[in-house]
Each structure stands twice: as C-alpha cells, then as structure tokens.
Amino acid sequence: MAILGIVADDFTGATDIAGMLVKGGMRTIQTIGVPVPGAVPSDVDAIVVALKTRSIPARDAVAQSLEALKALQALGCVRFFFKYCSTFDSTDQGNIGPVGDALIDALGTKQAIYCPAFPENGRTIFFGHLFVGDVLLSDSHMRHHPLTPMTDASLVRVLMRQTKHKVGLVPLRQVQAGSASLRAALNKLAADGVRHVVVDAVADTDLGIIGEAIGDDLLVTGGSGVALGLPAAYRRRGLLAHKSGADALPAITGASAILAGSCSAATLGQIVAFKGPHLALDTDAICRGEPVGDQALTWARGKLGSTPILLSASDKPEAVKALQAKYGIEKSSQAIESTMAALARGLVTAGVGRLVVAGGETSGAVVGALDVKALRIGPEIDPGVPWTASIGAKPLLLALKSGNFGAPDFFTKAFARP
Ligand SMILES: Nc1ncnc2c1ncn2[C@@H]1O[C@H](COP(=O)(O)OP(=O)(O)OP(=O)(O)O)[C@@H](O)[C@H]1O
Numbered sequence: 001m002a003i004l005g006i007v008a009d010d011f012t013g014a015t016d017i018a019g020m021l022v023k024g025g026m027r028t029i030q031t032i033g034v035p036v037p038g039a040v041p042s043d044v045d046a047i048v049v050a051l052k053t054r055s056i057p058a059r060d061a062v063a064q065s066l067e068a069l070k071a072l073q074a075l076g077c078v079r080f081f082f083k084y085c086s087t088f089d090s091t092d093q094g095n096i097g098p099v100g101d102a103l104i105d106a107l108g109t110k111q112a113i114y115c116p117a118f119p120e121n122g123r124t125i126f127f128g129h130l131f132v133g134d135v136l137l138s139d140s141h142m143r144h145h146p147l148t149p150m151t152d153a154s155l156v157r158v159l160m161r162q163t164k165h166k167v168g169l170v171p172l173r174q175v176q177a178g179s180a181s182l183r184a185a186l187n188k189l190a191a192d193g194v195r196h197v198v199v200d201a202v203a204d205t206d207l208g209i210i211g212e213a214i215g216d217d218l219l220v221t222g223g224s225g226v227a228l229g230l231p232a233a234y235r236r237r238g239l240l241a242h243k244s245g246a247d248a249l250p251a252i253t254g255a256s257a258i259l260a261g262s263c264s265a266a267t268l269g270q271i272v273a274f275k276g277p278h279l280a281l282d283t284d285a286i287c288r289g290e291p292v293g294d295q296a297l298t299w300a301r302g303k304l305g306s307t308p309i310l311l312s313a314s315d316k317p318e319a320v321k322a323l324q325a326k327y328g329i330e331k332s333s334q335a336i337e338s339t340m341a342a343l344a345r346g347l348v349t350a351g352v353g354r355l356v357v358a359g360g361e362t363s364g365a366v367v368g369a370l371d372v373k374a375l376r377i378g379p380e381i382d383p384g385v386p387w388t389a390s391i392g393a394k395p396l397l398l399a400l401k402s403g404n405f406g407a408p409d410f411f412t413k414a415f416a417r418p
C-alpha cells in the first residue's frame with residue numbers, strides 16, 4: 001500500500017520527483033491526471049499524480065489539486081507532497097501559494113515547508129533567495145519565461161504575494177545545525193503562526209537533514225530535491241520496509257525514437273550533440289496546416305531500425321518568437337503539439353517501443369495521444385529524468401524530459417540504458 005501521495009503541477013516535473021523516490025528505494029507510479037479506480041497497482045510505495053496546473057487560473061489549480069489529494073487519501077497515502085518547479089514557476093496570482101494553502105486546510109495541518117532546491121541541477125536556496133547555477137533566479141533565463149516570468153529571487157517575497165498567511169524562513173545555518181535544530185526552528189515558527197516556511201538548502205546533505213526534520217509532516221512542498229531525504233526518513237519511522245529493486249521495469253522491445261518539442265537551451269544542445277538520423281520539422285508549414293506530420297512519418301518509417309531517430313520542432317529563441325508573432329503563441333504551440341501527438345501515435349504503430357520526449361507540454365500532448373494513464377518509474381538517465389514504462393496492454397518505454405534537464409549526450413545515453 002502506498003504511503004506517500006504527490007500532487008505534481010506538471011508532467012515532466014512529476015516524473016522528476018518520481019525518479020528521485022525510486023532512487024531512494026520507493027516503488028513509484030505516476031498517474032496521468034487524477035487516478036481512476038484500478039489504475040494503481042498495489043505493490044507501490046508512492047503515487048505521483050501528474051496534473052497540468054502550473055499556469056492555469058489559481059481556482060482551477062486548487063480544485064484539481066484537492067481532487068488529486070482526495071484520490072491519494074482514498075488510496076491509503078498517509079504523507080503528502082506538493083511538487084512544483086525547481087525554479088518556483090508561478091505568478092503573483094499563484095499557483096504555489098493558493099494550492100499550498102488549500103492542501104494545508106484540507107489536511108488540517110498548520111504548516112508546510114517550501115523548498116525547490118535541487119543542487120545536482122544547480123538550484124540552491126540561500127537566505128531564501130533561489131539561485132539557478134551561479135545567478136539569482138531573477139537574473140536567470142527564467143526572467144523571460146513566457147507564462148511565469150520570475151523577476152524576484154526572494155521566495156519569501158514571492159510567496160507573500162500569493163497567500164494572506166504568514167511566510168517565514170529557516171536559514172542555512174539552522175538547517176546545517178542538524179535536523180533537531182531545523183525541527184525546533186519550524187516548531188517555533190508554527191507557534192508564531194507562520195504557515196509557509198521557505199527552507200534554505202545548497203547541498204544534498206542539507207536535503208538529507210530536511211528530510212529527517214519533516215519526516216512526520218503531513219504535507220511537504222518543494223521541487224524533487226527535497227524528496228531525496230524522504231525515503232530514509234520514512235524508513236527510520238517504520239513506514240517503509242522496501243529497499244532495493246524499486247527501479248525494475250518490464251523488458252520492452254521495439255525501435256527507438258526521440259520527439260523534441262522543447263526549445264529550452266539544454267534541449268537545443270542535446271539536438272546539436274545527437275549524431276543519428278534527425279529530421280527538423282518545418283514548423284512554419286505545420287502552422288500553415290500542411291501535412292508535415294505525414295511526411296515526417298514516411299521519413300521515420302524509412303529510418304527506423306537499430307539506432308534511435310530524432311524528430312524535432314525545437315528552434316532558437318529568435319525563431320520561436322518570430323513564429324509566435326506570425327501565428328500567435330497559442331496557435332503555433334497547439335499546432336506543433338498536435339503534430340507531435342500524431343507523430344507519437346504513428347511512430348508506435350510503426351514499431352517504436354522506446355520513446356524519449358523532450359518538453360513538458362510536448363510530453364503532455366504525447367502521453368495524451370498514446371492514451372497512457374499511468375507510468376511505472378524506472379532507473380535514472382540523468383538527474384531528474386528516469387525511464388518509465390506505461391502500464392497497460394502494450395507497455396512502452398517512455399522518458400519524459402524536462403526542457404532544461406539532461407546532459408548534452410542525453411539522447412544517445414538514454415538508449416544505452418534499458
Ligand atoms: N519552433 C518552434 N516555434 C514555436 N514554438 C515551438 C517550436 N517548437 C516547439 N514549440 C512549442 O513550444 C512549447 C515548448 O514547451 P515544452 O513544455 O514542450 O518545452 P519546455 O518549456 O522546454 O519544457 P519544460 O516545460 O519541461 O521546461 C510547446 O508548446 C511546443 O509545441
């Protein structure tokens with residue numbers, strides 16, 4: 001029976017935390033949307049519900065998150081986690097604060113920590129300020145994000161604009177003094193009525209300390225990094241017995257393909273580094289409604305074989321801006337996502353059994369088109385990106401890569417693993 005239920009605000013983010021839990025020895029399932037009865041096998045320790053609530057109106061995000069919470073409670077979970085982006089993607093309207101408040105209320109608890117730190121991927125928090133690599137969040141690429149531009153690196157200030165409740169901070173020195181010191185600091189803040197607490201972390205050892213300090217908390221919120229310390233903390237509390245083999249996936253055969261719809265810097269670099277057959281889709285023709293997908297499938301059928309093939313829509317920021325200016329942001333992204341979805345269906349019909357998808361929105365479109373309802377999480381390819389296997393009649397191996405994650409050789413390395 002699962003002990004930990006996670007509400008994740010996007011698809012690749014859900015896979016990210018699921019992979020972290022598997023690394024800690026927790027058998028983990030990710031469901032696409034709120035799980036329907038029978039979608040979750042009984043041999044799991046954690047269930048991650050992948051929602052797409054990051055950029056929708058706050059009241060809808062709250063409603064969907066509460067629905068997910070109810071389903072997780074019905075499935076027996078006794079600890080809960082709200083997963084958002086390691087770059088704290090949100091606006092003054094939400095959705096991190098409103099969803100956090102709603103989950104705290106629904107669980108009848110008093111406080112939750114907020115910790116998007118993920119040191120292995122360059123996200124660290126110092127005096128409540130989030131760094132991406134060696135620059136403040138507000139100086140990073142995130143300040144230009146089209147939907148959730150992050151122009152303030154102070155997470156305390158960002159959260160204060162999203163909630164009417166008190167927001168506080170536990171600084172690094174109190175974290176590094178150990179889990180008892182951190183717990184005492186959290187308890188003191190709770191006694192002072194501080195409901196939302198940003199917690200500093202700059203290294204994995206800090207995340208281990210945090211995990212132990214919050215092992216009894218009903219609700220934790222953060223990026224996937226803070227999940228690093230949870231399996232050990234739950235094990236110490238006797239909640240979790242299972243230790244090894246959590247990343248076992250069924251053997252799945254079939255050809256290998258990559259669909260890249262992300263235009264993030266890491267993905268652009270991975271495309272350049274990929275040396276196999278590659279088709280760059282004509283995105284202007286896609287937006288004009290031409291049958292680019294059909295032509296691409298004809299190309300793909302001729303190339304599928306022993307080496308992976310790559311189909312990409314990705315382009316540099318100036319080209320993306322130009323396309324968006326010509327056709328509109330929504331129309332261009334919808335047209336490209338529909339093409340990616342059709343390509344995924346066509347590739348699977350043509351014999352693809354192992355598929356890497358780059359980009360959160362793109363992954364959402366692909367899993368929707370493939371009618372995937374749940375994924376079992378397997379071994380990590382690169383930090384934040386595990387292989388997964390779809391659960392159902394004809395399982396597929398899928399890797400859903402966050403746009404900015406993965407080393408330059410990701411597209412080759414991925415297929416060397418399973
Ligand atoms: N050449 C292009 N021009 C304009 N838009 C594009 C182009 N290629 C892809 N897109 C669209 O850009 C969006 C990319 O979003 P997606 O979430 O897939 O990637 P990402 O933002 O890099 O990933 P993540 O959300 O994991 O950080 C999609 O809607 C996709 O269809």
Ligand SMILES: O=C(O)[C@@H](O)C(=O)CO
Pocket residue numbers: 010012013014016017084085086087223224360384402403
């Ligand atoms: O936390 C992250 O950075 C990722 O899991 C993610 O959510 C990217 O969209």
